[in-house]
Amino acid sequence: MSTDSQPELEAPEADPATTVPLKIEDWLTVLVMGALALITFANVLARYFTNESFAWTEEISVFLMIALTLVGASAAVARDRHIRIEYFSDSGSMARRKGLSRFGAVMVAILFTLIGTLSIRMVWDDFRFDETTPGIGVPAWWYSMWLPILSLGIALRAVGLFIRRGRES
Numbered sequence: 001m002s003t004d005s006q007p008e009l010e011a012p013e014a015d016p017a018t019t020v021p022l023k024i025e026d027w028l029t030v031l032v033m034g035a036l037a038l039i040t041f042a043n044v045l046a047r048y049f050t051n052e053s054f055a056w057t058e059e060i061s062v063f064l065m066i067a068l069t070l071v072g073a074s075a076a077v078a079r080d081r082h083i084r085i086e087y088f089s090d091s092g093s094m095a096r097r098k099g100l101s102r103f104g105a106v107m108v109a110i111l112f113t114l115i116g117t118l119s120i121r122m123v124w125d126d127f128r129f130d131e132t133t134p135g136i137g138v139p140a141w142w143y144s145m146w147l148p149i150l151s152l153g154i155a156l157r158a159v160g161l162f163i164r165r166g167r168e169s
Helices: 023-050 056-078 094-128 146-167
Strands: none
Touching: 023 056, 056 146, 094 146
């Protein structure tokens, strides 16, 4: 059989050169997904053998899925892989494409700065009013504090993308 008839696999695109390494998001993704798998597996085993489920697994799993979404969004922004309509973003001159990419980065930065800033108030209220979670009764701010941190991280990644796109010729 000839090797010419076999489709060639594309090599994965190299990560862009960033000041803060993208390995941070990659490893956080691995750790969060591993924790989710372990928690879910433990709960399945408990339900199978005892017909009871761990009460804490749902609460922690929901938090981990939200954290995973935000970490994945950060990696997508840094790699310029966020959602866009490619018909508009990939057509036209190079200057137009660069301008649209920079515009998108600014919009992402504004959105996540706004989310991060406004969610600080929510964390403060959770802390100040001593809110606890309904499932296991831990302080709610343990979960909510990650929203402003990760949102501001996404905003910083978008600023980095804006700067990188500006430097490209």
